[in-house]
Amino acid sequence: MMRKFNKNESLIAIFGLFVLLLAAMVISLFLGSVFIPPGDLWGSEILWQIRLPRVVLAALIGLLLSVSGVILQGTLRNPLADPYILGISAGAGVGASISIALGAQFVIFGMSSVPATAFLFSLISVIVVYKLSQVSGKTSPETLILAGVALSAFCAAILALIIIITGNLQSIYFWLLGSLSSASWSNVTTVLPYCIVGAGAAYFFSKELNALLLGEEMAQTLGVDVENTRFVLVGAASLMTAAAVSVSGIIGFVGLIIPHWMRLIIGPNHRLLIPVSALSGMVLMVLADTISRTVLSPMEVPIGIIMALVGAPFFLYLLRRRRTEGK
Amino acid sequence: MSILRVENLVCGYVPRKPIIKNISFSVADGEFVGIVGPNGSGKTTLLRTIIGLIKIQNGTIMVGNHKVENLDRRELARRVAFVPQLMEPVDGFTVEELVLLGRTPYLERFSFESEDDREAAQWAIDELKIGNLKDRPISELSGGEFQRAAIARALAQEPRVLMLDEPTSHLDIRYQMKICKLLKKLRKHRSIIATFHDLNLASRFCSKLILMKRGELVAEGPPEKVVTPENIWKAYRVKVTVRSNPSTKKFRYVMLP
Numbered sequence: 001m002m003r004k005f006n007k008n009e010s011l012i013a014i015f016g017l018f019v020l021l022l023a024a025m026v027i028s029l030f031l032g033s034v035f036i037p038p039g040d041l042w043g044s045e046i047l048w049q050i051r052l053p054r055v056v057l058a059a060l061i062g063l064l065l066s067v068s069g070v071i072l073q074g075t076l077r078n079p080l081a082d083p084y085i086l087g088i089s090a091g092a093g094v095g096a097s098i099s100i101a102l103g104a105q106f107v108i109f110g111m112s113s114v115p116a117t118a119f120l121f122s123l124i125s126v127i128v129v130y131k132l133s134q135v136s137g138k139t140s141p142e143t144l145i146l147a148g149v150a151l152s153a154f155c156a157a158i159l160a161l162i163i164i165i166t167g168n169l170q171s172i173y174f175w176l177l178g179s180l181s182s183a184s185w186s187n188v189t190t191v192l193p194y195c196i197v198g199a200g201a202a203y204f205f206s207k208e209l210n211a212l213l214l215g216e217e218m219a220q221t222l223g224v225d226v227e228n229t230r231f232v233l234v235g236a237a238s239l240m241t242a243a244a245v246s247v248s249g250i251i252g253f254v255g256l257i258i259p260h261w262m263r264l265i266i267g268p269n270h271r272l273l274i275p276v277s278a279l280s281g282m283v284l285m286v287l288a289d290t291i292s293r294t295v296l297s298p299m300e301v302p303i304g305i306i307m308a309l310v311g312a313p314f315f316l317y318l319l320r321r322r323r324t325e326g327k
Numbered sequence: 328m329s330i331l332r333v334e335n336l337v338c339g340y341v342p343r344k345p346i347i348k349n350i351s352f353s354v355a356d357g358e359f360v361g362i363v364g365p366n367g368s369g370k371t372t373l374l375r376t377i378i379g380l381i382k383i384q385n386g387t388i389m390v391g392n393h394k395v396e397n398l399d400r401r402e403l404a405r406r407v408a409f410v411p412q413l414m415e416p417v418d419g420f421t422v423e424e425l426v427l428l429g430r431t432p433y434l435e436r437f438s439f440e441s442e443d444d445r446e447a448a449q450w451a452i453d454e455l456k457i458g459n460l461k462d463r464p465i466s467e468l469s470g471g472e473f474q475r476a477a478i479a480r481a482l483a484q485e486p487r488v489l490m491l492d493e494p495t496s497h498l499d500i501r502y503q504m505k506i507c508k509l510l511k512k513l514r515k516h517r518s519i520i521a522t523f524h525d526l527n528l529a530s531r532f533c534s535k536l537i538l539m540k541r542g543e544l545v546a547e548g549p550p551e552k553v554v555t556p557e558n559i560w561k562a563y564r565v566k567v568t569v570r571s572n573p574s575t576k577k578f579r580y581v582m583l584p
Contacts, residue, residue: 204436204437207431211431213417214428215415217380217411218415221378221404221407223402223403223431224400224431263418263419267419267420267421268418271439
């Protein structure tokens with residue numbers, strides 16, 4: 001059993017992760033198919049217009065996915081919940097690809113058509129999965145995951161159908177694999193507000209998330225409005241997932257691995273779990289994206305593939321571990 | 328003065344099928360009330376209705392001068408605290424972190440635990456004499472230790488009414504006594520309501536007993552007036568005799584063969 005961190009140790013952990021993040025970003029910035037000579041630093045287009053926005057975007061996507069994982073695991077009271085497993089990512093992908101296929105061009109609430117439809121569909125998916133998994137008013141972890149898997153399969157079928165009908169394989173398949181290859185500064189500014197709002201909402205609801213650890217009813221007797229909390233936080237997680245999917249496609253397992261891993265190390269207190277998960281999610285994505293750019297250089301391996309290659313075995317490991325603990 | 332007044336209460340999970348059918352009683356400051364009765368008599372339902380988890384169908388519940396249905400969740404949580412029979416143990420939480428959760432109803436949206444909150448948690452830990460367990464993960468506690476931590480969590484809410492659902496049912500006899508003695512001490516400045524299966528334990532420690540059967544009151548009053556062969560026959564259909572111990576002035580029922 002891992003020991004509780006005191007206040008100073010927590011601050012050191014957060015600071016350490018922050019330093020690690022900066023280091024990872026700097027290293028990532030200088031690795032790539034094109035070598036940038038030290039003398040060319042300031043004038044380098046590749047560095048400032050291609051690599052830097054990509055590294056920053058990777059970090060922001062990591063934050064979005066890991067924090068929405070923490071939120072979903074906390075509000076749904078299920079340690080296996082994450083946007084990918086629950087089918088929210090797949091739903092957002094369907095929304096985004098419908099928008100691409102139809103060539104929709106509109107702006108709603110400051111969101112352009114692709115993230116807006118991705119958001120709408122991710123919200124629908126989360127409501128569908130949540131309602132399907134309720135058995136006589138209670139959500140069971142098993143049915144929640146099964147409902148998510150079923151919805152993901154359904155969404156995959158719709159995606160395939162859209163691809164066949166429109167013949168638009170190239171740009172839609174991008175959603176299924178997940179990649180940061182189209183990163184730009186405008187992408188960064190698109191997702192940044194979602195990072196701030198989502199992470200802020202999660203952090204300021206950390207006392208509710210902590211109370212929910214005791215169970216729904218106990219949280220109520222502690223004065224928590226569970227319905228309202230769920231509404232706000234699941235909404236925030238869907239928004240964050242949708243924002244991430246709309247610029248990077250479907251990248252799985254980040255939202256599952258990071259909160260779990262961090263919970264094992266620093267404990268379940270959300271006051272600390274949220275910032276630590278956010279930072280380590282950022283580090284993980286920056287590293288994963290660096291690998292995706294360099295491992296088969298000059299060819300690029302989509303980051304979604306790398307995360308699935310690492311994430312799936314880790315997920316299985318967690319499932320087995322929970323089983324043996326349950327005995 | 329009464330802290331809690333229940334008047335003509337009717338409640339349950341399904342509209343026309345109430346579990347509690349017309350119950351009235353009041354609890355005064357400093358009282359330790361034991362709710363007893365056979366399985367399915369509605370003891371837990373009664374507690375869960377007072378804490379606002381079950382809707383009132385008819386009648387009123389007053390906490391101090393307020394109707395329960397007029398208080399929002401946070402206001403109610405500052406007045407009434409609840410220790411359920413089984414609480415989910417949270418992996419990785421320490422006793423202190425668990426107790427601090429009791430301060431949730433006092434925290435504002437954008438604020439964290441203040442020094443006052445930490446003091447209140449420390450006070451609750453001291454009252455339950457679990458200072459030595461403070462930094463232990465709750466998953467490593469024994470049943471009796473966990474129950475004390477759970478009570479400290481509720482006490483940190485600084486409630487006027489502390490309610491416990493079968494606080495002794497999973498404990499060995501040593502801890503049954505220990506918890507009851509602690510509760511008896513805690514009733515100062517607040518009132519305690521607890522459900523019990525063990526009539527002898529309840530009559531030994533409670534200042535007042537409420538005997539229920541199928542959602543109705545069978546008897547209410549000091550233990551010696553409630554635990555009588557007639558009442559027990561009415562509630563449980565079991566024949567008993569009641570014997571008192573002259574040296575302790577306590578009494579206990581004994582089942583007849």
